[in-house]
Amino acid sequence: MEPLRRHRGKVAVLDRLNVDTDQIIPKQFLKRVERSGFGQFLFYDWRFHADGTPNPQFEWGNGSADGASILLTGENFGCGSSREHAAWALSDFGFRVILAPSFADIFFNNCFKNGVLPIALPKETVDRLFAQVKAAGDGGQDSGYALTVDLEQQTIYNDNGLEVSFDVDPFRRKCLLEGLDDIGLTMQWEDRIAEFEKKYAPRERYELFSNCYLNFE
Amino acid sequence: MLQKTGPKTLVEKIWEAHQVASEEGKPDLLYIDLHLVHEVTSPQAFEGLRLAGRKVRRPDLTYATMDHNVPTDNPFVVNDPIAAKQIAVLEENCKEFAIDLADLNSSAQGIVHVIGPELGLTQPGKTIVCGDSHTSTHGAFGALAFGIGTSEVEHVLATQCLWQSKPKTMQVNIVGERPHSVSAKDIVLGVIAANGIGFGTGHVIEFTGDVIRSMTMEERMTVCNMSIEAGARAGLVAPDETTFAYLEGRRFVPSGDAFEFAKEKWRTLRTDEGATYDKEIVFDVTAMKEQVTWGTNPGMGTDVDGRVPYPEEMESESARRATASAIAYMGLEPGMRIQDIEIQHVFIGSCTNARIEDLRMAASIVRGRTVKPGVRALVVPGSKQVKLQAEAEGLDEVFKSAGFEWREPGCSMCLGMNPDIVPEGERCASTSNRNFEGRQGRGARTHLVSPAMAAAAAIAGRFVSAKAMLEESIVS
Numbered sequence A: 001m002e003p004l005r006r007h008r009g010k011v012a013v014l015d016r017l018n019v020d021t022d023q024i025i026p027k028q029f030l031k032r033v034e035r036s037g038f039g040q041f042l043f044y045d046w047r048f049h050a051d052g053t054p055n056p057q058f059e060w061g062n063g064s065a066d067g068a069s070i071l072l073t074g075e076n077f078g079c080g081s082s083r084e085h086a087a088w089a090l091s092d093f094g095f096r097v098i099l100a101p102s103f104a105d106i107f108f109n110n111c112f113k114n115g116v117l118p119i120a121l122p123k124e125t126v127d128r129l130f131a132q133v134k135a136a137g138d139g140g141q142d143s144g145y146a147l148t149v150d151l152e153q154q155t156i157y158n159d160n161g162l163e164v165s166f167d168v169d170p171f172r173r174k175c176l177l178e179g180l181d182d183i184g185l186t187m188q189w190e191d192r193i194a195e196f197e198k199k200y201a202p203r204e205r206y207e208l209f210s211n212c213y214l215n216f217e
Numbered sequence B: 001m002l003q004k005t006g007p008k009t010l011v012e013k014i015w016e017a018h019q020v021a022s023e024e025g026k027p028d029l030l031y032i033d034l035h036l037v038h039e040v041t042s043p044q045a046f047e048g049l050r051l052a053g054r055k056v057r058r059p060d061l062t063y064a065t066m067d068h069n070v071p072t073d074n075p076f077v078v079n080d081p082i083a084a085k086q087i088a089v090l091e092e093n094c095k096e097f098a099i100d101l102a103d104l105n106s107s108a109q110g111i112v113h114v115i116g117p118e119l120g121l122t123q124p125g126k127t128i129v130c131g132d133s134h135t136s137t138h139g140a141f142g143a144l145a146f147g148i149g150t151s152e153v154e155h156v157l158a159t160q161c162l163w164q165s166k167p168k169t170m171q172v173n174i175v176g177e178r179p180h181s182v183s184a185k186d187i188v189l190g191v192i193a194a195n196g197i198g199f200g201t202g203h204v205i206e207f208t209g210d211v212i213r214s215m216t217m218e219e220r221m222t223v224c225n226m227s228i229e230a231g232a233r234a235g236l237v238a239p240d241e242t243t244f245a246y247l248e249g250r251r252f253v254p255s256g257d258a259f260e261f262a263k264e265k266w267r268t269l270r271t272d273e274g275a276t277y278d279k280e281i282v283f284d285v286t287a288m289k290e291q292v293t294w295g296t297n298p299g300m301g302t303d304v305d306g307r308v309p310y311p312e313e314m315e316s317e318s319a320r321r322a323t324a325s326a327i328a329y330m331g332l333e334p335g336m337r338i339q340d341i342e343i344q345h346v347f348i349g350s351c352t353n354a355r356i357e358d359l360r361m362a363a364s365i366v367r368g369r370t371v372k373p374g375v376r377a378l379v380v381p382g383s384k385q386v387k388l389q390a391e392a393e394g395l396d397e398v399f400k401s402a403g404f405e406w407r408e409p410g411c412s413m414c415l416g417m418n419p420d421i422v423p424e425g426e427r428c429a430s431t432s433n434r435n436f437e438g439r440q441g442r443g444a445r446t447h448l449v450s451p452a453m454a455a456a457a458a459i460a461g462r463f464v465s466a467k468a469m470l471e472e473s474i475v476s
Helices: A085-093 A105-112 A123-136 A170-178 A182-187 A190-199 A211-216 B010-017 B043-052 B081-096 B112-119 B133-141 B150-159 B184-195 B217-230 B241-247 B257-266 B317-330 B356-366 B384-392 B395-402 B451-460 B466-470
Strands: A006-014 A068-073 A097-100 A117-120 A146-150 A155-157 A163-165 B019-021 B028-031 B034-037 B062-065 B100-102 B127-130 B144-147 B161-164 B168-175 B203-208 B234-236 B279-284 B291-293 B301-303 B345-348 B376-379 B427-430 B445-448
Touching: A006 A097, A006 A123, A068 A123, A085 A105, A097 A123, A105 A117, A105 A170, A105 B150, A182 B150, A182 B161, A190 B019, A190 B028, B010 B019, B010 B144, B010 B203, B010 B234, B034 B112, B034 B150, B043 B081, B043 B150, B062 B112, B081 B100, B112 B127, B112 B133, B112 B217, B112 B384, B127 B133, B127 B150, B133 B144, B133 B217, B133 B234, B133 B241, B144 B234, B150 B161, B168 B184, B184 B217, B184 B279, B184 B291, B184 B301, B203 B217, B217 B234, B217 B241, B217 B356, B241 B257, B291 B445, B345 B356, B345 B451, B356 B384, B356 B395, B356 B451, B356 B466, B384 B395, B427 B451, B451 B466
Parallel strands: A006 A068, A068 A097, A097 A117, B034 B062, B034 B127, B062 B100, B127 B144, B168 B203, B168 B279, B203 B234, B345 B376, B345 B427, B427 B445
Antiparallel strands: A006 A146, A146 A155, A155 A163, B019 B028, B028 B161, B291 B301
16 A cells, blocks of 8 residues: 655545445446556546536536545545445545545545545534635646645645644554555464454354353353 | 443444454454455455465355346346456355355355345354445344445455444434334334434444334344444344344254353343443334435435425535435425325335345235336345245235236345446336435436335335325325
């Protein structure tokens, strides 16, 4: 996984509530057996008409998200299906950071596994950022509103004096800062897992999970 | 190990019994008892294992089937080459890593969340994961069951563990006198409509109360299945005699003395007197009616005799916009009567509502009636076992003679990854779980309902009360 320490990028705005993963990556693109190449299908049914031509009515139809790497959006982003393809599509499209008042749990997890940092900010902060981006004008590829996200310092700032701090789970922060492969990390716990299995875990699929009894009696 | 002292909730008990490691300021390393695998969210995980030269740690605690892509007219003819490849890749992966697979030839094949309970793989007190958000279904048995992404699928395959931060707990207490016409689906849709589709975020919901206690296992599965539609990490119900009666005699459930022993232990799986939840909600079903969703998320629903709302009734600017946009997508008018909405498709199926009781309920409405001309109606049983059982009871004939199509098991039109799709601009009464834009096909309009309500809609060609139809007060 590509580490993420400090990231400066253009902000793309999607001012909608409850954007579900069916919208982020529609089901017709879930049949691939690779992890790569999903960016072209991001928000496909919104970005494109049924015949594959671009939909200029969509918020990004004027190119406002071109070259963006920070997504600013509404509450409960990523709800619905567990499809990690949603995180793959956002990452492949170029997003490294997502800012929203809240996220759905599974999507939130999936982001961290793919080097994408989801940050939950107070709603007032998000509203303030929405206003600032709108005031800055959408612009094309090389213009628009930029932010810097510093994961080490846990702050977000811009050139005009804005500075907000944010919370992040320390373990996830470390994994992202160092680009750690968490399976490798877990395998370092092999002794503990083996010990646990010996004592408690089912030896066969139909066996009871014996630890239940120990703790509940 | 960091563990709570004093009275504990059911979730806390299961959680603490599975902690492999627990340190301050870190998520816990949690042991997984059962890992269910399907064709759509697993290929990249197996590929990851191969690239790193890793093995599946516990193939014996892993069980696979194919459901999402499977055609339901003839499962063996997969015309979509990419879907066919995904199915073939699952077969190869299961062979290579020695994982049991209920393939298309197996009498156990079906929707992963239908077959887990059916085979008795799903048991009280277990931790269960699957690369599918509706894994919450298994919580009906008092298991802690949750959906995960593909990276986590790979992680569980390699280590049989997951790093998870301890969830917050929530009690959803379902109380009151349940009207006979109100199904489990109506109740869970009602809970979500009343509290919003994000109210469960970060929490595991324990459903409690007399209404839950008197529900069958099938009904509890419907309720727990939809807890993800409230944003919850999982939903569960403490096991009781109903649970044990369902489990007894199933393939992977211990038998004889071992079963008696298991029951004794399972009985301890309940929230202690005096334990507290982080959040508590009470929902009274006494005045409930059958539900129909009008919008593009499962919380946008109302009574069958209700109306489509006016956006200006909503509290915030963003909610007003979301409502207006949903009504526009759905091709409805604000203030329109739900009963005036005409449908062209009916789908009875999915991990929410394709079990034998669901089909019996739908058949009881359909019996002796005919599908409205111009309506295409599908019944897709949740598994081979459900299909065989339904056929033994003659339900297939009830459906077929009324004009329904009787299909082979799979996820089908719930998400349209197979050829079962609703065309653009057309409308479907669906017993599935999500009415998101494009869920059943690009531009398709989905209304979530119970099996009885879907059956009634097939007959009437519009939404009507199934109860009223049974009382024959509605002439179709």
